[in-house]
Amino acid sequence: MDSLITAAAHALAAGDPLGALNRIALRDDAPALALRGIAMAQLGDLVRAKALLRSAARAFGAKEAVARARCVVAEAEIAFVSRDLGWPAKALHAARATLEQHGDRVNAAHARYLEVRRLLLIGRLDEAERTLAEPDPTPFPPALTAARELVVAGIAMRRLRTGAARAALARAERAAHHAGIPALSAEVEAASLVLNTPAARLIERGKERLLLLDEVEALMASKVLVVDACRHVVRDAQTVVPLARRPVLFALARALGEAWPSDVPRDTLVARAFRAKSADESHRARLRVEIGRLRAALGTLAGVSATKHGFALVPRAREVVVLARPVDEAHAAVLAVLSDGESWSSSALAIALGASQRTVQRSLDALASAGKVQPFGRGRARRWMTPPVPGFTTTLLLPAPLLID
Incomplete structure (x- = not known):
């Protein structure tokens, strides 16, 4: 040389x-x-x-x-x-x-x-x-x-x-x-x-506050029941119930967790889980079936009791909290990956998120229409990017695979 x-x-x-x-x-x-x-x-x-x-x-x-x-x-x-x-x-x-x-x-x-x-x-x-x-x-x-x-x-x-x-x-x-x-x-x-910016949002008894990553770690080690909307699981310090591939059950668990210790009306649960504008008898019958499946999935972590107007979560722990992403966005999973400021192709996003490329493309089109992401290039050379969301570290809590709403 x-x-x-x-x-x-x-x-x-x-x-x-x-x-x-x-x-x-x-x-x-x-x-x-x-x-x-x-x-x-x-x-x-x-x-x-x-x-x-x-x-x-x-x-x-x-x-x-x-x-x-x-x-x-x-x-x-x-x-x-x-x-x-x-x-x-x-x-x-x-x-x-x-x-x-x-x-x-x-x-x-x-x-x-x-x-x-x-x-x-x-x-x-x-x-x-x-x-x-x-x-x-x-x-x-x-x-x-x-x-x-x-x-x-x-x-x-x-x-x-x-x-x-x-x-x-x-x-x-x-x-x-x-x-x-x-x-x-x-x-x-x-x-x-x-490590010094908010990584998640805590919802507890109707109130919300942002958490740093070390606070999230402490929460996971505590004795509370956590409905984790970042990783789509329900857990306490000893037991983790994954629901990422059962989106209806997780939607029910999150609705019940956000309302705890109160109950949730049946029509509200139908709207959250099935995205139905109005509940008819078939929706209510399906709701009863899915509530039964949720009881079975949660096992000893918590039960679900019927009330006069709907259903309520009955946890083994003393407290129930919901851990959500810092930014409440329908396509938050895509935004979370793009928040690193790099340019991504739709195929790379699909690999990172464990979703189909067509699903990711629909999310990107919706975000582009809202002005939240910007494409450049054409055909296979097309890339998508957005500036990092100021003050948030949403990428940290993204698992794979993760269902995109």
């Missing part, structure tokens, strides 16, 4: 893409193409970056397996940044295996962290934790250490382990400071702000 390539590589590692381009902008050999692609990615021209990396991978040839694998890893990172979740994850896994076999442990670790970040983005927390738990050689460069701690913090936030998340973010901040890369420090700072 010649001196210009080495100098450009050091400049990219230090977060100086313009310095790298000054050295290799006019060169078309394989190493220069690869470094130019990485530089263009750091400057935000992802389309040009992807084309350069693919050209570099072809130019390296079959005998230069490590160099080709590094190009694949760089392309995978571009796909992650551009939210191209349909990019073949098997190619990244194969590139990581190649790098490990040839002793390039640093780039192999970077590839593994990209795999974990993708798994985290689509809600596969168990698989993300298993991948992250694979042994890592030490020491790593500060930038890679910061990247790993950001992934650890992301998993901890999704698991509602705020203490572990704060510790990981503190380690990431120190590593980013040592790396001296402003963009990395900004990413750590943005992740840290998540």
Whole structure:
């Protein structure tokens, strides 16, 4: 490797893409193409970056397996940044295996962290934790250490382990400071702000208030019965009843939880669960059937008793609360994912939400009509984005799969 390539590589590692381009902008050999692609990615021209990396991978040839694998890893990172979740994850896994076999442990670790970040983005927390738990050689460069701690913090936030998340973010901040890369420090700072902004809305005895993530964690560990409208479950500290795939039962549970300790009229329950404007005898009969199913689903957590006018929740716990998203919006799941400020395709949103692409497209059309999201591009290149919702961290409480209302 010649001196210009080495100098450009050091400049990219230090977060100086313009310095790298000054050295290799006019060169078309394989190493220069690869470094130019990485530089263009750091400057935000992802389309040009992807084309350069693919050209570099072809130019390296079959005998230069490590160099080709590094190009694949760089392309995978571009796909992650551009939210191209349909990019073949098997190619990244194969590139990581190649790098490990040839002793390039640093780039192999970077590839593994990209795999974990993708798994985290689509809600596969168990698989993300298993991948992250694979042994890592030490020491790593500060930038890679910061990247790993950001992934650890992301998993901890999704698991509602705020203490572990704060510790990981503190380690990431120190590593980013040592790396001296402003963009990395900004990413750590943005992740840290998540812990200090409202993550959910608590509805209790007719009153509402916003909760931080650590308050949500404390609530889940308490003895109250929680009807969790963020994850579509009913739970206490010991038992979790998932209702994400039984939307009628969850709608009934939420209506009863919001009204507790009072009852809910039958006509109101029919409207909430079946979206019927008026209740006839067939609706009331169906309501009785669904209430019976809800009793069976809740088991020992709570019962549902009939009253003169409707039904009331009879919990085993002393208190009942409803945990809802901070923003009450019909298409809140789509908005929650878009709140990261990145541009998403409808297919990527469908993968992240565990919904059909057509369902997601209907939500996007409705949000666009209301001026809440904005498309750009045409055909398969169309992307959707919206500025982050100020003061809210709705993405944190999104599981996968999640039914879209």
